[in-house]
Amino acid sequence: MSKKDNNRKEKTLDIENLENQLKRAVADYQNLEKRMDSEKREWIRSGNKGLILKFLPVLDILFLAQGHIKDEGLSLSIEKFLEILKEEGVEKIETEGQDFDPNKMECVSVQEGAENKVLSELRPGFVLSGQTLRPSQVIVGLGSSHKDTNPITNEPGSKEVFNQDDPNNKWEDMLKEDNDSQN
Secondary structure, three states: OOHHHHHHHHHHHHHHHHHHHHHHHHHHHHHHHHHHHHHHHHHHHHHHHHHHHHHHHHHHHHHHHHHHHHOHHHHHHHHHHHHHHOOOEEEOOOOOEEOOOOOOOEEEEEEOOOOOOEEEEEEEEEEEEOOEEEEEEEEOOOOOOOOOEEOOOOEOOOOOOOOOOOOOOOOHHHHHHHHHHHH
């Protein structure tokens, strides 16, 4: 082989090496762009999460008012509020009649009823993009085998963890405490 053939082979190898380096650099840049976009979306979602958590007590008050007042304007306001939240990736956790899920719900009381089924919801919970923002506060069915047993201590006696009818335990107070803890 002549010097020219060796020179060509070296130049061909150099060109191939440069092409491979260029391909790697472009792929690294594309991966960086994707990672930056993903991080940007996460930062925005994180910022939205804080703001949404501040608005949830307002929505709670609207739900409470709806329980006492049957007003079409109030219902439309709540519906629009929920629609805007849904557009931002926030959805209300469905609880009524569902199995108790400790990842999305907080049991504040148990009563006779279908075991481990949600009997009623005291405060709605919400998820943001599949992650629990705030758990629903619910009353869960105790089932027939645990009559008159406290679910926390497993001892005979009162089965109430939170008595919603007790004037000292009002939902409004829980909302205030929840709101205070977020500030």
